[in-house]
Amino acid sequence: MTLTEIIFILAGTCTVMLFGVKLICLVMVLAPKICYPLPESFMTSLGKWAVITGGSDGIGRAYAQELSKYGMNVVIISRNQEKLDRAARTIELATGVQVKVIAADFTKDNIYGHIMECIEGLDIGILVNNVGILPSQIPCRLLETADLEEMCNIVLPGMKERGRGAVLNVSSGIAKIPCPLYTLYAASKVFVERFSQGLQAEYRSKGIIIQTVAPFGVSTSMTFHQKPDLVTFSAEDFVRSSLKYLRAGDQTYGSITHTILGWIMQAIPTWVLRSEAFQDNFEEYVKERIRR
Numbered sequence: 077m078t079l080t081e082i083i084f085i086l087a088g089t090c091t092v093m094l095f096g097v098k099l100i101c102l103v104m105v106l107a108p109k110i111c112y113p114l115p116e117s118f119m120t121s122l123g124k125w126a127v128i129t130g131g132s133d134g135i136g137r138a139y140a141q142e143l144s145k146y147g148m149n150v151v152i153i154s155r156n157q158e159k160l161d162r163a164a165r166t167i168e169l170a171t172g173v174q175v176k177v178i179a180a181d182f183t184k185d186n187i188y189g190h191i192m193e194c195i196e197g198l199d200i201g202i203l204v205n206n207v208g209i210l211p212s213q214i215p216c217r218l219l220e221t222a223d224l225e226e227m228c229n230i231v232l233p234g235m236k237e238r239g240r241g242a243v244l245n246v247s248s249g250i251a252k253i254p255c256p257l258y259t260l261y262a263a264s265k266v267f268v269e270r271f272s273q274g275l276q277a278e279y280r281s282k283g284i285i286i287q288t289v290a291p292f293g294v295s296t297s298m299t300f301h302q303k304p305d306l307v308t309f310s311a312e313d314f315v316r317s318s319l320k321y322l323r324a325g326d327q328t329y330g331s332i333t334h335t336i337l338g339w340i341m342q343a344i345p346t347w348v349l350r351s352e353a354f355q356d357n358f359e360e361y362v363k364e365r366i367r368r
């Protein structure tokens with residue numbers, strides 16, 4: 077056998093193995109119920125309460141609603157008292173669980189004492205770190221962007237003591253690729269991913285699940301309530317799907333569609349994403365979708 081033949085055979089074998097692994101991953105994402113079975117009592121076995129930051133609207137509210145359907149009491153934290161009360165009433169009426177609301181602004185430093193007082197003594201099983209701020213909904217260059225502590229420190233010690241719990245850190249699919257025009261937002265989500273990975277390594281042995289959830293499009297006020305379609309989920313559908321992957325490891329896109337989209341996005345050469353032509357078309361595309 078010549079050297080060229082050996083190189084071709086090795087390259088072919090590597091390619092087949094790579095696609096084989098991808099195929100296995102895809103099959104596992106297609107069948108979460110079989111690959112990552114989640115008994116009905118799993119959520120409440122982690123604890124009686126779930127805490128959701130940014131829980132009065134969008135994805136956070138959908139987490140609060142969905143976890144309450146599993147029988148968990150929920151604490152929702154966001155800025156607007158009226159929105160909080162409305163969300164709490166809806167959840168209480170629908171499921172009969174207890175809902176606590178805390179009005180706090182996560183851009184301020186002095187909120188954690190108050191939060192700690194409000195949740196003291198609760199058996200917290202799940203923390204969803206969901207608050208995220210998109211500095212400008214319309215894609216724009218950094219210089220055109222307007223001016224712009226830590227829930228884990230409060231909740232983790234209790235989980236560590238009890239040896240059970242789950243922390244879901246909501247990132248974004250766009251953290252996986254260089255994303256001009258949403259530069260600050262994408263960079264902050266890369267921070268969330270790295271933060272989550274470090275925490276996972278530190279607390280895995282303590283029985284705590286720490287997972288990054290990285291959706292692409294979800295129809296909420298952050299995305300101008302775009303009409304759900306093949307790739308854009310309603311918040312409720314997205315959360316229902318993403319919770320199925322709670323035991324699927326450190327990171328999840330939360331759905332089959334967003335997993336495939338993630339793979340496609342990562343296959344696009346970065347020079348394309350960085351090109352002026354791409355940026356102009358992307359900006360126009362988002363503006364057009366919003367106009368419609």
Ligand SMILES: NC(=O)c1ccc[n+]([C@@H]2O[C@H](COP(=O)([O-])OP(=O)(O)OC[C@H]3O[C@@H](n4cnc5c(N)ncnc54)[C@H](OP(=O)(O)O)[C@@H]3O)[C@@H](O)[C@H]2O)c1
Binds near residue numbers: 131135155208292295
């Ligand atoms: N929607 C998407 O397509 C998408 C895609 C990928 C990732 N994500 C991520 O998913 C998470 C939720 O996004 P969403 O689309 O559900 O957003 P959303 O509909 O705008 O809801 C944001 C929630 O956070 C609260 N909030 C905002 N700023 C806050 C602050 N400074 N302090 C406390 N609470 C605050 C809001 O309530 P108040 O206004 O009352 O404070 C609301 O409850 C974010 O981390 C986002 O980056 C979203």
